Amino acid sequence: MSDVQGFPAFPTGSRRRRRTWWGSAWIQAMEDTAVDATLARRGRRIAAEGRIGPVTISPGRAAAVLDGAAPIVVAVEPLSADRWAHLAAEATVQSGHLAALLDGELPHALADLLPGIGELETQCGCDDWGNPCDHAAALCYQVAWLLDADPSLLLVLRGGSVETFGARPAGVSAADAFARPVRALPEPPPPVGDEPRPLVVAPPGIDASALADAATEAAARARELLANGAVDSSRGRP
Incomplete structure (x- = not known):
């Protein structure tokens, strides 16, 4: 005030x-x-x-x-x-x-x-x-x-x-918030071995097996990115 x-x-x-x-x-x-x-x-x-x-x-x-x-x-x-x-x-x-x-x-x-x-x-x-x-x-x-x-x-x-x-205004000013040091991100979770195959319910006209394969591959890439900071570009290539 x-x-x-x-x-x-x-x-x-x-x-x-x-x-x-x-x-x-x-x-x-x-x-x-x-x-x-x-x-x-x-x-x-x-x-x-x-x-x-x-x-x-x-x-x-x-x-x-x-x-x-x-x-x-x-x-x-x-x-x-x-x-x-x-x-x-x-x-x-x-x-x-x-x-x-x-x-x-x-x-x-x-x-x-x-x-x-x-x-x-x-x-x-x-x-x-x-x-x-x-x-x-x-x-x-x-x-x-x-x-x-x-x-x-x-x-x-x-x-x-x-x-x-003895009261203080609630909240933090933008200047104070940006001046604070950035906290380190938590360590990624440990690997769990082979990716579990997800249970996929495909809509009509979509191959359920192919959709499950794509979901499994996406999960593996996401976990690799969390663990290593990058994804092997050769993954999934013949």
Whole structure:
């Protein structure tokens, strides 16, 4: 997972189509510390108006630009090593927790990824005194929409990654695979003497004896090729 992820601007008329408990918790952390509830409500409307540009998620912050000019930042403190260790222990106890997170669900056991009251800090290039102002509140709502769809973004916002949990991506890269030495082929099986004559059921019009002779000769050539790396070119010639 990259340390920085970008998302296109939400179009006009956007709204939350899926309400999750973790997206609601993110909004609650903002609304519970808002100086003016009216600004928060206005922020919800601005979030749906398409005035906020592309959103960038990076460790400790979400950022965007309002009306192509005013920068907006919503900051959240990265987790300490102790809190990451606690979350990693929770994920170890129940191996499905991390898989659920990467599959679009946030287990309650990993709720420490979410900010609490007072943990969200906002900045905006406007002159509004509110904390958050309606523009920063709008970005908070849009980040909640992104988290609704992909709660693993909380790993980035909190300064961690999948590897923080001690996990490693599955599979091997092509470069690593081609760099590995080629293993030697196993030794060919020992010869077994005369080739057994195969039991052949010939279709109508085909000489069963001749077909069995051809199959026996092919088997002998294949065994000779495995044993010697070549076939005697004179085999089968008069």
